[in-house]
Amino acid sequence: MRVVVTGSNGLVGRRLVSQLVERGHEVLGLARGARRVEGAFTYASVDLTDGPLLTETLGGFKAEAIINPAGMTDVDGCERDPVAAWNANVGVVATLARAARTAGAHLVHVSTDYVFDGEDGPYAVDAKPNPRGTYALTKHAGEQTVKALLPAAQWSIARTAVVSGWPSTGKNNFGYWLISTLARGQPVPLFSDQWVSTSHATNVAAMVAELAEKRLPGLWHTCGAEVMDRVTFGRRVCERFGFDPALIKPSRMADVKLASPRPAKSGLDVTKTAQTLDARPWTVARALDELFRERQEHP
Numbered sequence: 001m002r003v004v005v006t007g008s009n010g011l012v013g014r015r016l017v018s019q020l021v022e023r024g025h026e027v028l029g030l031a032r033g034a035r036r037v038e039g040a041f042t043y044a045s046v047d048l049t050d051g052p053l054l055t056e057t058l059g060g061f062k063a064e065a066i067i068n069p070a071g072m073t074d075v076d077g078c079e080r081d082p083v084a085a086w087n088a089n090v091g092v093v094a095t096l097a098r099a100a101r102t103a104g105a106h107l108v109h110v111s112t113d114y115v116f117d118g119e120d121g122p123y124a125v126d127a128k129p130n131p132r133g134t135y136a137l138t139k140h141a142g143e144q145t146v147k148a149l150l151p152a153a154q155w156s157i158a159r160t161a162v163v164s165g166w167p168s169t170g171k172n173n174f175g176y177w178l179i180s181t182l183a184r185g186q187p188v189p190l191f192s193d194q195w196v197s198t199s200h201a202t203n204v205a206a207m208v209a210e211l212a213e214k215r216l217p218g219l220w221h222t223c224g225a226e227v228m229d230r231v232t233f234g235r236r237v238c239e240r241f242g243f244d245p246a247l248i249k250p251s252r253m254a255d256v257k258l259a260s261p262r263p264a265k266s267g268l269d270v271t272k273t274a275q276t277l278d279a280r281p282w283t284v285a286r287a288l289d290e291l292f293r294e295r296q297e298h299p
Helices: 011-022 051-061 075-080 082-103 134-149 174-183 201-214 230-241 271-276 284-297
Strands: 002-006 026-031 042-045 065-068 106-112 155-160 188-191 218-221 248-251
Touching: 002 011, 002 051, 011 026, 011 201, 026 051, 051 082, 065 082, 065 201, 075 082, 075 134, 082 106, 082 134, 106 134, 106 201, 134 155, 155 201, 174 188, 174 230, 174 284, 188 230, 201 284, 218 271, 230 248, 230 284
Parallel strands: 002 026, 002 065, 026 042, 065 106, 106 155, 155 218, 188 248
Antiparallel strands: none
16 A cells, blocks of 8 residues: 655654554655654655645655644644644645545544543543634644545544653653653652543554554544543653652642643543454553653663
């Protein structure tokens, strides 16, 4: 299969490329700047928000599947620059969807738990979104764009949440930041009132890749199997890595000046994914084992 992966230098994208190549697919990785991932795949440096250039690049590859984990994920940054957020999280998606329609390719678009308001999680795949804040609004608009521009059989939307992996890919992810800070013996403030589905990038990539390979349509939750508050997760990290749990300092979202609102109970129900895919959502213990292994391999 000929597969395009956007954001191929990123946390999920680089793992997607590696897994797809390992499975024998022909891969075109797209990202801005120099190639930062080794492997037997084609790479093109592309500003994804440049619609004509992106369309031309995609047209030359003749993809059978397009996977889009790229996007503007800095929640507060999106609030400060809504135009950039819209261009990255909606405009790029529209270009990819039009290209997929032209080529007859299956589009797997990676979205987020933030499309929900966080008042009544964990959320099933068919729960009604109610986004709050620019990041959430643009990610929800990206989902709607996919649905509007492609036939139902030709798209998958894969929502994920709090994705971690080691090492960092240039911008800190939650797990990398948490482990690095604790390893220095520094205290870590974590929200006790935000419940999330923490995920590992390798597991997310495996689930998303399977959606593309099997052309499985519809909405999917491709995240970790367990929902817990961030303080509890932090203490689980301390237990697995041997850090001092006293370094975890519980705080509340209301006590911090945040540019954009965060959903409090934003966990995702992964029942459909666990019952359907061969790549099952990982438990927290499994994800922490992988983070531990990665840190040992790349200190």
